[in-house]
Amino acid sequence: MSIPTTHKALVIQQKGGDPAIETVKTYTPKPDEVLVRIEAAGVNPADWKVRDFGLVVGNYPLVLGLDAAGEVVATGEEVTSLAIGDRVIYSGWLQSLSLGTFQQYGTVPAEFASKIPPSLSFDEAATIPLAISTAGVGLYGPVERGGGTGLTPPWLNEGRKKYSGQPVVVFGGSGSVGKYTIQLAELSGFSPIVTTASPQNFELVKSLGATHVVDRHLPPREIEKAINAIIPGPIKFIYDTVSLSATQNTAYDLLSSGGILVVYLSSKVDEKKTTPDKKIIASHGTGYAVQNKDVCISLYTHLTDLIDSGDIKPNVVEILPKGLSGIPDAMERVKRDEVSGKRLIARPQETS
Numbered sequence: 001m002s003i004p005t006t007h008k009a010l011v012i013q014q015k016g017g018d019p020a021i022e023t024v025k026t027y028t029p030k031p032d033e034v035l036v037r038i039e040a041a042g043v044n045p046a047d048w049k050v051r052d053f054g055l056v057v058g059n060y061p062l063v064l065g066l067d068a069a070g071e072v073v074a075t076g077e078e079v080t081s082l083a084i085g086d087r088v089i090y091s092g093w094l095q096s097l098s099l100g101t102f103q104q105y106g107t108v109p110a111e112f113a114s115k116i117p118p119s120l121s122f123d124e125a126a127t128i129p130l131a132i133s134t135a136g137v138g139l140y141g142p143v144e145r146g147g148g149t150g151l152t153p154p155w156l157n158e159g160r161k162k163y164s165g166q167p168v169v170v171f172g173g174s175g176s177v178g179k180y181t182i183q184l185a186e187l188s189g190f191s192p193i194v195t196t197a198s199p200q201n202f203e204l205v206k207s208l209g210a211t212h213v214v215d216r217h218l219p220p221r222e223i224e225k226a227i228n229a230i231i232p233g234p235i236k237f238i239y240d241t242v243s244l245s246a247t248q249n250t251a252y253d254l255l256s257s258g259g260i261l262v263v264y265l266s267s268k269v270d271e272k273k274t275t276p277d278k279k280i281i282a283s284h285g286t287g288y289a290v291q292n293k294d295v296c297i298s299l300y301t302h303l304t305d306l307i308d309s310g311d312i313k314p315n316v317v318e319i320l321p322k323g324l325s326g327i328p329d330a331m332e333r334v335k336r337d338e339v340s341g342k343r344l345i346a347r348p349q350e351t352s
Helices: 045-053 129-140 176-188 199-207 220-230 245-254 290-308 323-335
Strands: 006-012 020-025 033-042 067-075 087-091 105-109 113-115 168-171 193-197 212-215 237-240 260-264 279-283 317-319 343-346
Touching: 006 323, 033 087, 045 323, 067 105, 067 129, 087 129, 113 290, 129 176, 129 237, 129 260, 129 279, 129 290, 168 176, 168 245, 176 193, 176 199, 193 199, 193 220, 199 212, 212 220, 220 245, 237 245, 245 260, 323 343
Parallel strands: 168 193, 168 237, 193 212, 237 260, 260 279, 317 343
Antiparallel strands: 006 020, 033 067, 033 105, 033 343, 067 087, 087 113
16 A cells, blocks of 8 residues: 555644644654554544643644544554554544544554454444543552552453452443443443443443443432442442533542542542542543553553453444544534534545
C-alpha cells in the first residue's frame, strides 16, 4: 500500500475554535512508533471538552481525537511487536499533531497499540481503547501516584476473580467507560456489581456483568437509599464514570470508611464533607500519563486476548456520515447528552 505525502485531518487552531478539515503532511514514525492508516475513529465526551477548554493540549494547531482503529502501514526501526499489515487499535494523545486520531493517518508508540482479533471490525474496535484504558487505570492503577485503586488487574492470572464477593458501585454504567468498568469488575470477581443507568439501558448493562441497576434519574438521596438496600454492608470501591458534582457527592456519601472513590479528571466532592478516612482518586485514564504507563502497557499487551475470548465486548456502534466532516455535529450531540448506550464512529477514509 502506497503512503500519500499528505492527508486530511480535523484541526482546531485555538482553544474554543471550530474544527475544520485541513490537508496536513503525512508523518514519518519515530523509531518506537508505527504509522497507521486510520479506518475508524471514536467520538468521546473528552473531545468537546478538549475543544472548548483546551484540556491536556500541548500546542496549537491541534488534531482532535482519542480513539482509532486501522492498519499499520509503516514501522519505526526499533519496532518488533507490530508489522506492516497488522490491524490495530490505540488511544491517541494531544501533545503532537501525529497522535490525534481524527485524521486519515496517525502515529502511535507501538507499546500503546493492540492487535485487533479477526472477528472484530474496525468500527467495533474503535469503541474500545480510551474507554477501557480509563476503566483499567481507575480500577487498577497505582494509588500512590494518583492512578487508581491499586487492585490486581484481572488480565493477570493472579487477578482473575481475586475480589469475589466484594461489592463495587459504578456510576454511569451505560457510558463507554462505565461499560468497560463493569466488564473488568466482573472479571475481577466483584459481586454485587451495582450501577446506575437509564431504564432503556438496564438490560444492556446487565448483559455486561452488572448484577443490579438503579435508575440514574432518581434524586441523589433516592439513589443512595436504593444502593444501600442492595449493599447493606461496607462499600469500599466506587468508580464514578460520570463525575458530575451530584454523582461524586452521592458516591462519597455511599463510601465506607477506608474506601476509595475514583473520579474522572478532578474531584467535585464538597470539601466540607471530606474526611481523611475516605480516599478520592482523580484518575487520568491514558497511558501517556507517566503514572499510568505500566498498567496501560500491561493492559494493551493482554487486550487482544481479552477481546478474542469474549471477556471484553465492544460498544454498540453508530456510523457517522461524511467521514471526518461528520465529527463536529457528533461532538455537539455528545455535549448535549443525546447519545446513550452506543459510540459514534467516523470513518476518516470516507472524507470527501
